[in-house]
Amino acid sequence: MATPDIIKEETKKGNFVEQIVAADLAEGKNGGRIQTRFPPEPNGYLHIGHAKAICMDFGIAEKFGGVCNLRFDDTNPEKEDTEYVEAILEDIAWLGFKWGAIYYASDYFQQLWDFAIRLIKEGKAYIDEQTSEEIAAQKGTPTQPGIESPYRNRPIEENLRLFQQMNTGEIEEGKMVLRAKIDMANPNMHFRDPVIYRVINRAHHRTGTTWKAYPMYDFAHGQSDFFEGVTHSICTLEFVPHRPLYDYFIDELKEGKDLQDHRPRQIEFNRLNLTYSVMSKRKLLALVKEGLVDGWDDPRMPTVCGLRRRGYSPQAVRKFIDMIGYTKYDALNDFSMLEAAAREDLNQRALRVSAVLNPVKLIIDNYPEGQTEELVAINNPENENDGTHTITFSRELWIEREDFMEDAPKKFFRMTPGKEVRLKNAYIVLCTGCVKDADGNITEIHCEYDPESRSGLPGADRKVKGTLHWLSVNHCKPAEVRLYDRLFSVEDPSASDLDFRELLNKDSKKVIQGFIEQYAAEQTQTTYLQFQRIGYFTYDKASSPDKLIFNRTVGLKDNWSKKV
Ligand code: ATP
Ligand code: MG
Numbered sequence: 078m079a080t081p082d083i084i085k086e087e088t089k090k091g092n093f094v095e096q097i098v099a100a101d102l103a104e105g106k107n108g109g110r111i112q113t114r115f116p117p118e119p120n121g122y123l124h125i126g127h128a129k130a131i132c133m134d135f136g137i138a139e140k141f142g143g144v145c146n147l148r149f150d151d152t153n154p155e156k157e158d159t160e161y162v163e164a165i166l167e168d169i170a171w172l173g174f175k176w177g178a179i180y181y182a183s184d185y186f187q188q189l190w191d192f193a194i195r196l197i198k199e200g201k202a203y204i205d206e207q208t209s210e211e212i213a214a215q216k217g218t219p220t221q222p223g224i225e226s227p228y229r230n231r232p233i234e235e236n237l238r239l240f241q242q243m244n245t246g247e248i249e250e251g252k253m254v255l256r257a258k259i260d261m262a263n264p265n266m267h268f269r270d271p272v273i274y275r276v277i278n279r280a281h282h283r284t285g286t287t288w289k290a291y292p293m294y295d296f297a298h299g300q301s302d303f304f305e306g307v308t309h310s311i312c313t314l315e316f317v318p319h320r321p322l323y324d325y326f327i328d329e330l331k332e333g334k335d336l337q338d339h340r341p342r343q344i345e346f347n348r349l350n351l352t353y354s355v356m357s358k359r360k361l362l363a364l365v366k367e368g369l370v371d372g373w374d375d376p377r378m379p380t381v382c383g384l385r386r387r388g389y390s391p392q393a394v395r396k397f398i399d400m401i402g403y404t405k406y407d408a409l410n411d412f413s414m415l416e417a418a419a420r421e422d423l424n425q426r427a428l429r430v431s432a433v434l435n436p437v438k439l440i441i442d443n444y445p446e447g448q449t450e451e452l453v454a455i456n457n458p459e460n461e462n463d464g465t466h467t468i469t470f471s472r473e474l475w476i477e478r479e480d481f482m483e484d485a486p487k488k489f490f491r492m493t494p495g496k497e498v499r500l501k502n503a504y505i506v507l508c509t510g511c512v513k514d515a516d517g518n519i520t521e522i523h524c525e526y527d528p529e530s531r532s533g534l535p536g537a538d539r540k541v542k543g544t545l546h547w548l549s550v551n552h553c554k555p556a557e558v559r560l561y562d563r564l565f566s567v568e569d570p571s572a573s574d575l576d577f578r579e580l581l582n583k584d585s586k587k588v589i590q591g592f593i594e595q596y597a598a599e600q601t602q603t604t605y606l607q608f609q610r611i612g613y614f615t616y617d618k619a620s621s622p623d624k625l626i627f628n629r630t631v632g633l634k635d636n637w638s639k640k641v
Contacts, residue, residue: 091140092403094344098137098309107308107339111143114307115169115176116298118150119161119282121358122373123168123381125394125415126349132398133311133346135174144177146305151183152297154281162282164373168381172391182297183283185304189292190244192300192330193255193274197236201329202273203229204239205256209272212254215261216269222262223269229258243276244290250276255290259325267322271295299323300330302341310341313348314407320345346403352412353563353582354379355570360577369581370564374618376628377564377585387561388605388615388630393422409569416631419613423630425459427607430597431468431501431546432627434558434589434611436475438550439492441506443525444472449549452502453533454596466596469552470503475592476547481522483511490542492522498543501609505530505541546609554598556625559617560587598625607633 091099102109115134117127138145147169151157169176196202205212205228217223240255242248255274263269273296280286299322302310310323320343327340350356356379364370364378373380376387384394397418401410431454450470457463476492485493492498492508499505506524514520530539566582567573573580597606601622606614612633617626 092346093405094133094137094309094311094346094403095140097342097344098141101308101342102141110306110308111138111141112306112308113138113143113145113311114148114180114302114305115145116148116150116182116301116312117165118153118156119158119165120153120156121161121362122164124356124358124361124379125351125381125384125397126356126379128168128172128381128394129349129398129401130311130313131169131172131174132395133403135176137309137311138177143308145174146178146180146307147176148180148182148301148305150294150298150301151181151281151283152291152294154277154279154291157282159282164382168385171381171385172394180301180305181283182292182301183281185297185301186284186288186292188304189297189300190290193240193292193296194237196257196329197240197255198233200233200258202236202255202257203231204236204243204253205229205270205272206253209251209254212256212272216266217261219264219266225261226256226270229270240274240290243274244288246278246289248276248289250278252276257296257326265318265321267295267319268325271322295319295322296326299327299341299343303327303330303339306339307341310343312343312345314345314405315348316343317345319343345405347405347407349398349401350407350409350569350571351379351415352409352568353565353570354412355565355577357571363578367578369578376559376561376617379564386615386618386628388423388613388628389419390422390426390605393419396422412563413635416635419631420633423605423607423613426457427605427613428456428463428597428600428603429454429458429607429609430594430600431548432556432558432591432593432597432608432611432614433475433477433546433548433553434591434608435478436548436592437478437481437519437522439474439476439506439522439524439547441472441474441526442509442523446472448472449552452531454502468502468594468596469549470500471549471551473550474500474547475550475553476522476545478519480545481508481511481519483519491545492524492543497541498545499530499532499541500526500547501544502532503547504528504532505539548592548594553592553594554625556591556593556598556627558589558591558614558627558629560589560629561585562587593625593627598622605630 113134135145205226215224254272256270257273259268261269274290277291374382374386397415451467453465454468480491482493494508497507504526506526509523511519512521562585565580567580570577570580613630614627617628620626
């Protein structure tokens with residue numbers, strides 16, 4: 078078969094996994110077929126690390142005209158649930174990927190059982206009655222051979238009988254396991270008679286109580302790949318030492334089948350780890366269960382649903398994954414890079430609106446009472462097709478408290494007595510002073526406007542240094558605004574000796590009351606907003622017309638790097 082040019086090209090470029098796949102295609106392996114799988118365990122929600130694996134698994138299939146299937150790796154009924162299965166499907170679809178078939182490792186329980194029986198009959202597996210601690214103690218070290226179990230040479234008939242009992246409920250959890258009889262001196266520890274079946278007395282979310290004996294990861298994963306016809310089984314680096322065992326079981330399974338045309342090949346890439354975050358499902362589950370965050374989709378969580386609720390677009394997540402790339406060594410990825418990807422993406426798609434988060438009243442003394450004007454505001458300067466909307470101007474406005482200073486230094490180009498600023502899309506105003514309460518707090522700022530200076534009028538381009546956003550007091554809506562920050566206060570919580578709970582950033586969520594323009598309050602379908610001069614925001618799922626709630630996705634600038 079002649080190698081198509083596209084494949085020749087791809088062998089030279091692309092990430093290292095793409096190069097391996099292209100080379101396999103060029104060699105004519107698997108009859109030119111490409112099949113990958115994404116194999117989540119339905120024991121939690123997907124996080125951004127899974128998104129990286131998803132981009133790889135689906136990306137390879139898309140790039141080489143193959144298919145990527147989903148396989149729920151549901152071999153441990155203790156922790157798994159259909160709630161997670163549904164959430165996983167939703168998140169993959171949101172990321173923009175289409176799977177071929179949906180499989181479950183539990184679909185293969187019978188086949189795996191039959192295979193285990195065959196190994197027992199061939200003298201290649203035995204029932205061990207030792208505790209897991211005893212088994213671990215006999216494993217040895219990479220440089221020191223392990224010790225053989227006293228049960229290693231149990232007669233085949235007895236093994237068969239006990240294995241049946243492991244599955245009938247007669248054997249308590251932890252009392253017996255089935256181990257593959259391989260080599261207790263092998264330098265690869267995974268070959269030292271790995272446990273391949275254990276007893277779990279818990280109903281399974283799909284198979285109910287049919288099974289009590291459940292296969293271990295190493296006895297299910299490669300075999301499932303083989304049963305399905307996976308050509309490239311792509312996973313993370315911690316599975317490198319498992320690969321020889323993966324190949325060993327497939328060799329055992331093939332039963333004389335010619336695997337040349339059908340052998341799943343495991344390829345490993347580096348995990349995604351984020352600074353100021355954790356990726357372990359166990360820890361994420363603890364945060365949820367202990368109420369330390371507001372659910373799996375808390376906008377501070379690194380979960381796909383958390384990022385979605387925070388206001389990240391799927392394109393931003395994918396852009397970030399592209400930026401960090403795929404390598405063969407582990408690293409810690411900078412959270413600021415994820416935010417930079419979000420800013421770049423949201424700059425293109427966000428609807429620009431006005432919001433005032435820390436309001437103080439501005440009164441334009443020479444603007445007629447009761448008069449209003451509808452001024453034109455551009456929806457998105459990055460995309461003319463997004464059009465414009467209007468914003469109401471009047472005599473009494475809200476501006477940000479930080480935008481006023483009574484005694485300002487020379488370089489302060491915002492509002493201060495005796496100086497002019499432009500009110501965005503509106504007029505140039507001259508600040509005349511402020512009013513304070515008995516405690517010296519500023520309650521009102523006063524100014525006068527120049528009627529000739531309205532934005533867009535001929536001759537209105539008179540230069541002033543500052544431009545401020547504002548809202549008309551009688552034409553805006555109150556809104557709750559949730560300002561989110563890093564979930565953890567240290568860069569690498571997993572590297573600390575302290576419990577991860579103690580490392581949570583206590584200021585990771587601030588709730589404030591502000592105001593938002595009427596137009597923004599009506600746009601409940603628009604997910605991505607920019608509050609001008611402040612940052613990117615999105616409607617929270619709990620937001621309603623009566624109680625508007627917005628989440629901050631990310632500020633306009635990276636001020637975190639300066640803080641630390
Ligand atoms: P746990 O935290 O329970 O160990 P897991 O990472 O093993 O979870 P799975 O549901 O088994 O989670 O993972 C499904 C797939 O996603 C696997 O192929 C795994 O290699 C990949 N994956 C998981 N975490 C990451 C990560 N941080 N970066 C890249 N890929 C990941
Ligand atoms: Mg796993």
